[in-house]
Amino acid sequence: MSELHDWLAAQHPGLRTYKAFKERTSAMAVSDREHRAFYKLLSTMVDPFIDTYNGEALPSELAEKTFRRLLRVVEDAETKITLSPDIRMNALNEIASVELV
Numbered sequence: 115m116s117e118l119h120d121w122l123a124a125q126h127p128g129l130r131t132y133k134a135f136k137e138r139t140s141a142m143a144v145s146d147r148e149h150r151a152f153y154k155l156l157s158t159m160v161d162p163f164i165d166t167y168n169g170e171a172l173p174s175e176l177a178e179k180t181f182r183r184l185l186r187v188v189e190d191a192e193t194k195i196t197l198s199p200d201i202r203m204n205a206l207n208e209i210a211s212v213e214l215v
Contacts, residue, residue: 118142118156119188127181129167132160135184152191155209159187163214180214187212 118138125131136157143153163180187209194205 116192119185119192122185122188127177129164129172131181132164132184136160136164149195151206152195152209155206156188156191159209159212160184160214166215183212183214 121138122131122135125134139153139157143150143157146153191205191209194201197205
């Protein structure tokens with residue numbers, strides 16, 4: 115999972131990054147069966163952001179703020195993905211409740 119955070123941290127906070135993030139996490143959900151729920155939730159978490167700003171100018175302050183939030187969520191998921199089942203379940207619930215927009 116650290117590869118996802120490392121990749122994301124090197125990206126620009128624009129809409130293309132969110133679309134690429136969705137593609138990447140969708141692919142990871144297929145290839146990493148053990149952590150499929152994490153990747154599926156991360157993938158769907160960016161849908162409202164993509165839907166809201168697809169074809170729209172993205173204000174730079176909003177882009178930076180949202181991007182930092184996404185990085186924190188991915189980093190948190192990354193640290194909890196291998197911990198006890200209770201901690202993983204709490205992390206999944208936290209991801210499921212994230213609203214980027």
